[in-house]
Amino acid sequence: MTDIAISRPKVQVYAWVIFALTFGLLISDYMARQVLNAVFPLLKAEWALSDSQLGLLSGVVAIMVGLLTFPLSLAADRWGRVKSLTAMAVLWSLATLLCAVAANYEQMLAGRVLVGVGEAAYGSVGIAVVVSAFPSRLRATLSAAFMAGGLLGQVLGVGIGGAVAAAHGWRMAFMIIALSGLALAILYPILVGEQRLARLSAAAGQEPYERKRALPNIGSLFAGRTLKCAYVGSGLQLFVAGALPAWLPTYFNRYYELPVDGAASLAALYLAICGIGMVACGVISDRLFSRPEQRVMLAAAYSIGCAILLAVALAVPAGPAQLALLGLAIFFAAATAGPAGAMVAGLTPAAIHGTAFATLTLANNFLGLAPGPIVTGWLADRVGLLGALQVLPLASVAAALVFLFARKSSRAAVAFAE
Template sequence: MLGARFLVGVGEAAYGSVGIAVVLSVFAPRVHAALAGAFMAGGSFGSVIGVAIGGFIAVQFSWRWSFAAMAIFGLILVALFRALVTEKKLTAYAVEAAPDAAGEVARHDGFRAPVSSLFTNPAVLFAYIGGGLQMFTAAVLLAWLPSFFNRYYDLAPDKAGVTASVFVLLVGSGMVVCGFITDRFSRDDSARKWTTAIVYCAISLVTLSIGLRLGTGTAQLVLLGIGAFFSAGSSGPTAAMVANLTHHSIRASAMGTLTVANNLLGLALGPFVVGILADHLGLLGALQLSPFVYVVAALALIAGKRAYPAGMRRLATLQKGPESLGATEVTDVRSS
C-alpha cells in the first residue's frame, strides 16, 4: 500500500506542476487566476466525489474494487488526454510571453531562462511563501472538520464526514469564484491580484477566528462556511502572479516550485501542526489558533506587491534574451 501510494504521488506531482503550466500556456494572462483556481480546486471536488463513489463501491463489491475503479478511471483519463491534448494543438494555441516594459512581446526561439531566476526574483519568492501559507488553514479545515463535527456537534462519523464534505465543496468553489473575481478586478492592473489575495486572507482570518470562538450552532456554521469559501481563495491569484513573473520557458518548473511551497507550508504542515497542538490544547483550541497563519501569509503578499514592479522589470529584461543577462546567468543558460 505504501509503495502504491508512493507511485500515485509521483503521478500527482507531475500533474500538479506540468498540468497547470499547460493550462496557463494556452490562455491569456487576464484569466490565469480563475483557471489556476479552478485547476487547484479540482482536487477538492475530486476528493468529495472519490470518497462517495469509493465508499459505495467498497460496500457493494469490496475495498479492493474501490482502488481498482479509481485506477481504471485514471487510465480512461490518460487515453482521453493523449487523444485530445497534443503538442501540435498546444503549439497552435500557445499564448506568447508577457509584454515587456515597452509593451512589445519578446520572441527568442530556443532561449531557455535560467532555473535560478525562479528564486532570484523577490516578488516570486513572496508569492511562493504567501501562496503556501494561505493554504495552511484551508488544509486544516479539510483534514480536521470531520473530527470537529464528530466531537463538538455529536455527529456520528458518517454524518460528520458528510457535513465536512459540504465545507470541502465550499473551499473548492471559493477557489474558482475568487479566481474569477480576481481576474475581473485586475483586468486593467495586474498588480491588483496581490490586493485580492490579501483581502481573501483577511476575510478568512476574521470569519474563522470569530466562528471558532462561538458556541455550536447556526451562527458558527455560517461563519465557518464563509471562512472556508475564502480560505484558499488566494491560490488562483498567487499562481497567476508566479506565472506573470516567470519566463514561459520555465513555467512548469515555476508551478512545480509553487506546488512544493503549497504542500510544505500548507497542505502537509497545517494538519500536522494542528494535530500536535490538539494533543496539548484540545482540537478546538488548536483550530482557534490556525487562522492566525493568515497574518503571516498576508504580510508575505504585501511584501510581494511592493516588490512586484521591480519583479516585472526584471522579467522584461529576461525576455530580451541571453544578451540581457549577467555573466553568471549566461553560463547557466548555456549549461541548460
C-alpha cells in the first residue's frame, strides 16, 4: 500500500485550468437549458400554454441530447474533443438567441430543439476531457463535481433568468445567457489545446488522450451487469433530478403564491442544495466506497433516501416543514451521479471514455431528464402539479432496485483503469 501511495501521480495546475474552463462551459450549457423554467408562468400567460406544452419545451432539450449524444460523442473522439466542445457551445448559444426572439410557441420549440442539438454531447465529451487530465483516484469526485456544474448552471439559469425576466422581460433573460455563452466559447480553444491535453493525460498516469480514427469496441461499453445497471439506475434516479428543477419554480408560484422572481430565487436555492449533495456524495464514494460492489450499494442507499424524503415532503401541507423536507430530498436527488460516473470510468477502456460517458448521458436523458419534466407536465394537466410530483418517488425506488440487482456481479467486474 505504501508503494502505491508513493507512486500516485500529482495533479497538475493546468489540469485545474482545464477543469475550470470546461466547468464554466457546462454552467453556460445548463443556464441556457434552465432559464426557460424560470419564465414558465410568463410564457403560459402570454401564449396561453398548457402544462404539457411547457413540459415539452423543457424536455425536448433532453430528448435531443438522448438522440444525439452517442453519435456526436463518437465523432468528437475522432474529430477532436476541444474543437467539438467549442462548436457545441457556439451552437447552443446561438440557439438561445433564437429563443429570445421567438414570436410564438412553435418558434420557441424550434429554438429549444437546436439548444438540445448543441448540448447533446457536451456533458459526455466534457467529463471525458476532465477525467483524462486527472489521476484515476479522483474519478467519482470529478464526475460528481462536473455534473454539479450542471446544477450550478440550473441555479444561475433559474435565479438570473427569473430576476432579469421580472425586471426586463423573458426575452432579455434568454439574450443575456446566450451572449455570455458565446464569450466563453471563444475563449475555450485559445486556452485548451489537444496536444497539451494529451501530455497532461500521460502525466496523470493515464493512457494519453488522442483522437481515435477507428470505431470503438462497442461491446466494451456494455460489458457486465454492473456497467449496464450503472447506466439504467443512474437514468431512473435522474427522472427525479430532471422533474424537480423544471417544476419547482412553478410549484412555488402556484402553491406558495410567490411572484415569478421570488419563486425562481427559492427554486435556485434548492438547486444549489442538489449540487452540494451531488458533490458531497461523490466525495464520500471516492473516500469510503471505492470498490464496485460498495458503490452500487451506496447508489441504492442514496436512491432510497431520496424516495422516502420526497414522499414525506409532498405528503405534508405547504409550509416550513415541507420546505425543510424538500431540501433534504433534493440533496439526494442526483447523489448517484458520482458513484455511477466512477463505475462507468472504471469499467470501460480510457480510449473510449467519451463514448462511454455518452452512453451514460443517453441513459440519463432517455430514462430521466427528458421524460421527467414531460411526464410531470402531462400528469399535472390531469391530477394537478402536486399530484404529479407525488409520483416521483417511484422512480427513485426503481433506481434502487436496479442498483441492488447489480450487486451480485459487481465483485467480479473488471476495472480497466482503477
